[in-house]
Structure formats: structure tokens, C-alpha cells
Amino acid sequence: MLQGPSLRQGPTLRPLTTAHLAQTMSLLELPAAELNQKIEAELARNPALELREIKHCPSCKQPLSGTRPCQRCSTPKSLSPEEPIVFVSPREDFFIPGRLSSQDLPEDNFAPHIEDLPTYVLKQVAPDLDYQEAQIAAFILTNLDDDGLLNISISEIAQYHHISLSKVKHILNQIQRSEPLGVGSPNPKEALLIQIDVLSERVPVPSLTKEAISEGMELLSKHQYVELGRLIGTSTRQAKEIANFITENLNPYPAHSAWGDFRQSSPNNVDVYTHPDVIITLLNDSLYSPLVVEIVSPFAGLLQVNNLFRNSLDQAPSDKADQWRSDIDRAELLVKCLQQRTNTIVRLMKRIIRLQRDFILFGDRYLKPVTRASLANELDVHESTISRAVASKTIQLPNGHIIPLSKFFDRSLHIRTILKQIINHETKPLSDNDIAKVLEEKGFNVARRTVAKYRAMEGILPSHLRQIRTSPEIT
DNA sequence: CTATGGCACGGATT
DNA sequence: AATCCGTGCCATAG
Numbered sequence: 001m002l003q004g005p006s007l008r009q010g011p012t013l014r015p016l017t018t019a020h021l022a023q024t025m026s027l028l029e030l031p032a033a034e035l036n037q038k039i040e041a042e043l044a045r046n047p048a049l050e051l052r053e054i055k056h057c058p059s060c061k062q063p064l065s066g067t068r069p070c071q072r073c074s075t076p077k078s079l080s081p082e083e084p085i086v087f088v089s090p091r092e093d094f095f096i097p098g099r100l101s102s103q104d105l106p107e108d109n110f111a112p113h114i115e116d117l118p119t120y121v122l123k124q125v126a127p128d129l130d131y132q133e134a135q136i137a138a139f140i141l142t143n144l145d146d147d148g149l150l151n152i153s154i155s156e157i158a159q160y161h162h163i164s165l166s167k168v169k170h171i172l173n174q175i176q177r178s179e180p181l182g183v184g185s186p187n188p189k190e191a192l193l194i195q196i197d198v199l200s201e202r203v204p205v206p207s208l209t210k211e212a213i214s215e216g217m218e219l220l221s222k223h224q225y226v227e228l229g230r231l232i233g234t235s236t237r238q239a240k241e242i243a244n245f246i247t248e249n250l251n252p253y254p255a256h257s258a259w260g261d262f263r264q265s266s267p268n269n270v271d272v273y274t275h276p277d278v279i280i281t282l283l284n285d286s287l288y289s290p291l292v293v294e295i296v297s298p299f300a301g302l303l304q305v306n307n308l309f310r311n312s313l314d315q316a317p318s319d320k321a322d323q324w325r326s327d328i329d330r331a332e333l334l335v336k337c338l339q340q341r342t343n344t345i346v347r348l349m350k351r352i353i354r355l356q357r358d359f360i361l362f363g364d365r366y367l368k369p370v371t372r373a374s375l376a377n378e379l380d381v382h383e384s385t386i387s388r389a390v391a392s393k394t395i396q397l398p399n400g401h402i403i404p405l406s407k408f409f410d411r412s413l414h415i416r417t418i419l420k421q422i423i424n425h426e427t428k429p430l431s432d433n434d435i436a437k438v439l440e441e442k443g444f445n446v447a448r449r450t451v452a453k454y455r456a457m458e459g460i461l462p463s464h465l466r467q468i469r470t471s472p473e474i475t
Numbered sequence: 476c477t478a479t480g481g482c483a484c485g486g487a488t489t
Numbered sequence: 490a491a492t493c494c495g496t497g498c499c500a501t502a503g
Contacts, residue, residue: 237480373488387489411488411494431478447496452479462479464503 024337029388032277036298049331050306084291084353088342090300118142124178136161137171148183188252189217195250208232212242245459276396293353297342305331347379348389352408360397365417372409415444416454429463
């Protein structure tokens with residue numbers, strides 16, 4: 001990927017060589033976590049590349065990007081809520097665990113405080129427990145693995161704390177029933193069963209789903225629907241529907257924030273998001289304050305070419321000279337490309353965030369359909385540049401959810417969300433045609449066939465299989 | 476007869 | 490150039 005000989009030139013400003021372009025592109029499509037690895041590897045291998053001394057901001061202790069003052073702490077001039085505060089952060093410790101919450105309440109998905117999973121869950125269960133129970137709950141929660149599953153047995157816990165098995169079970173039950181649903185289950189199967197249990201109180205769940213999970217877990221994960229249907233005594237089609245419902249609405253690994261984010265991902269192939277490329281928070285936890293956008297860009301402004309190394313080039317032993325020179329070239333190229341990468345991402349983000357402020361704050365239904373092409377036009381870059389910048393990147397919203405950046409370019413998300421609402425509020429099951437009508441009244445022109453597709457995407461059953469939901473006023 | 480899912484086509488998007 | 494998406498048509502289930 002790096003071409004040595006072709007760019008053997010002076011160390012001054014280099015014209016845009018093809019190698020340069022190629023590397024800029026490849027860096028652009030790398031998510032932060034991988035970029036981090038790549039640069040670390042290069043730092044270790046290439047003696048011409050060095051890390052500038054990292055200075056930390058005196059007030060917030062975060063590493064500073066290059067020589068600039070802390071962009072996080074310096075008070076912004078404009079406090080217009082519309083105008084996001086965007087800054088680049090080279091933070092090394094960008095691990096922030098993703099969280100999960102009920103996806104059925106898009107209007108309410110605002111929860112500005114970021115905390116780790118154990119704390120988040122503990123806060124939910126603590127009010128219902130006495131002091132000793134809370135201690136045990138805390139103990140349980142610290143033993144969760146990255147998937148949000150519990151890998152020690154109930155009896156171990158009971159022995160350790162000298163209490164009865166039933167008490168542990170009681171506490172664990174409380175934990176499993178808090179958000180993210182199923183957290184603390186010993187395995188994916190249990191987690192799914194809990195989720196079904198709780199979900200069935202709010203949403204229609206296809207019949208036999210529980211049986212499919214408890215008896216046909218293996219078949220499910222292998223997508224063997226014919227056998228599954230036979231096992232639980234139903235048609236293959238119904239089995240497929242169940243499987244579909246499960247992938248769409250449930251999550252075998254409670255700690256992963258991918259509820260409904262992935263249509264194609266199968267239960268055994270769940271994408272994990274842990275290191276977002278962009279983190280959005282609210283300045284004062286207020287909805288009317290600007291969004292604070294932190295672009296996680298490893299080593300941004302911290303890399304430079306070692307001057308000692310460069311100056312000693314003419315004294316290089318003749319057999320090493322070539323090697324040294326190519327090292328310097330590589331280093332320069334990397335620094336430059338990294339700069340370009342951050343620049344592109346910053347410009348892109350500024351635009352996206354201003355455009356999609358409502359979506360970021362208030363949820364899916366406020367997503368404005370934007371294409372990569374239109375954005376490329378506005379920013380005056382090639383479409384493929386945007387594609388690369390968006391690909392395989394993730395972003396953390398103020399509510400703590402980590403979603404793929406590509407979600408910002410979902411053409412139909414807002415309609416699907418409204419569709420979900422229509423169905424949630426329906427008094428009698430509406431047919432796809434009816435729904436298309438309602439949508440049209442709201443100003444969305446979609447064909448009946450398309451409604452069916454959206455419905456399928458959201459894992460909603462066809463009207464004749466839907467039961468009438470209990471009306472909003474619950475006594 | 477109505478509602479829905481499968482297939483396939485064409486245009487947009489990447 | 491390859492892929493995705495909305496849509497129309499048709500078969501089938503209810």
C-alpha cells in the first residue's frame with residue numbers, strides 16, 4: 001500500500017501524489033479504534049516517526065491535540081444552540097461502553113448522563129432493595145462480562161455471601177428485568193426469554209416464540225427453519241416469522257446497543273460497538289444548549305517527523321540510506337494524511353450535526369432523509385469521500401446509544417418510526433393499505449407494498465396476526 | 476374477495 | 490460497476 005520509490009523527493013510540501021491520495025482514502029475509512037492500532041504499529045516500526053510530548057489540559061486532564069489550547073474547555077464564543085461545538089480529541093482512553101434502552105419509546109430516549117453499565121443498572125434496581133440486597137446486586141453487576149451476561153453461577157454468589165439461593169434468584173430477577181432487558185442472565189437464551197416476557201406486556205409477540213427460544217435455540221442460530229417449525233409444531237413460514245421477530249426485537253447480548261439497528265445481523269453475529277468515532281454530549285444537559293461534538297481521532301496533532309532523524313540523514317551509512325529515506329517519506333505521508341482525514345471528518349460532522357440536530361436529540365422520527373451524494377455536493381468533495389468517511393464509523397448520541405454513522409443516511413427511518421407509532425396507537429389492526437392511507441394524510445406518499453416492507457423491517461406482524469393492544473389509558 | 480409475501484424490474488445511490 | 494430500494498404484478502392464504 002505504501003510505495004517507496006515513486007515518492008522519493010525533497011522533504012518540502014509534497015504535491016498530491018497518488019500514494020498520498022490512496023493513503024488518505026484508506027485512512028478515511030478506518031474507524032478510530034483501528035486507526036489507533038495502525039498508527040501504534042507504525043510508531044513502533046518507523047524510527048522517523050515520533051510522538052510529540054503529550055500535554056494535558058490543566059482543567060479537564062484530557063490530552064491536548066498538538067499545541068492548540070484545549071478545545072474542550074475553551075469557552076465558545078457563540079452559544080447559539082443551533083451551532084454545534086465541534087472539536088477533535090486525541091483521547092487514548094476512548095472506551096465508553098454502549099448502552100441499550102427501550103426502543104419503543106423514541107420520544108423519550110433522551111437521557112444525557114453517561115455512566116457505565118453496572119452503575120446504570122444498579123440505579124434502577126436499588127430503590128426496590130434493602131441495603132444488603134443492594135450490596136449483592138452490586139457484586140453481581142461487577143461480574144458481568146462485556147456482553148452483559150453473568151459468568152458466575154447463582155450458587156457461587158449465594159455461598160460467597162452466605163445467603164439463600166432463593167434470595168439471590170430474587171435479586172437477579174430484579175436485575176434481569178431492568179434496562180437493558182436480560183442483563184445478568186447466565187446465557188443468551190435466558191436473556192432472550194426475559195426480554196420476551198417483559199416485551200409481551202407491551203407489544204404483541206408471535207405465539208410460540210418462547211418455545212422456539214427455549215427448545216430450538218440451536219436451530220434458530222443455524223437458521224434451520226424447517227426443522228424449527230417441526231420441533232415446535234408450526235409451519236416453516238411461521239418459524240421464519242418468529243426468527244425474524246427475534247432478530248428484529250431482541251438482543252441475546254444485553255450490553256450491546258444494537259437494538260433494531262441491524263436488520264441483517266443474525267443472533268450469533270451481533271455487531272459490537274464499543275469505541276465510537278464521535279461522541280455527542282449536551283453542554284449543560286439542556287435541550288436548548290449547543291451540542292458538544294467530540295471527534296475521537298487517535299494521535300491527531302500528536303505525530304511528527306523526528307527532526308534529529310531527518311537531519312542525520314546525510315550521515316547515514318550507505319547501506320541504510322535508502323531505508324532511512326523511505327522511513328521519513330512514510331512518516332511525512334502518514335502525518336499529512338492523518339491531518340487530511342481529521343479535516344474531512346470535522347467538516348462532514350459539522351454539517352451532519354447541524355442538519356440532524358432534531359434526530360440526535362429527539363429520536364428516530366426526526367431524522368431528515370439525506371443522501372451522501374447531496375452532502376458531497378454541499379461540501380464540495382467526491383461522493384466516494386463521504387462514503388468512505390461514513391463507512392464503518394460509529395457515533396455516540398447524548399443518550400449514550402452508539403449507532404452506526406450510516407444511520408444518518410437512512411432514507412426511510414423516519415417513516416418507519418411513524419409507522420410504528422401508527423400501529424402502536426391503532427385501535428383495531430390496520431391493513432397495509434390503511435396504513436398507507438394514514439401515511440399519505442401525514443404527507444408521506446408510499447405504496448402499499450412499501451408499507452409491507454417497512455413493517456417487515458420493524459418486525460411487526462401482518463394485521464391479521466396482530467392482537468388489539470390495550471389502549472393507552474391504563475385505568 | 477382482500478391482504479400479504481415473493482420475485483423481479485428500473486432507477487437511484489454508493 | 491455494484492448494490493440498494495421502492496414499486497408493480499402475481500400467486501397464495503385466509
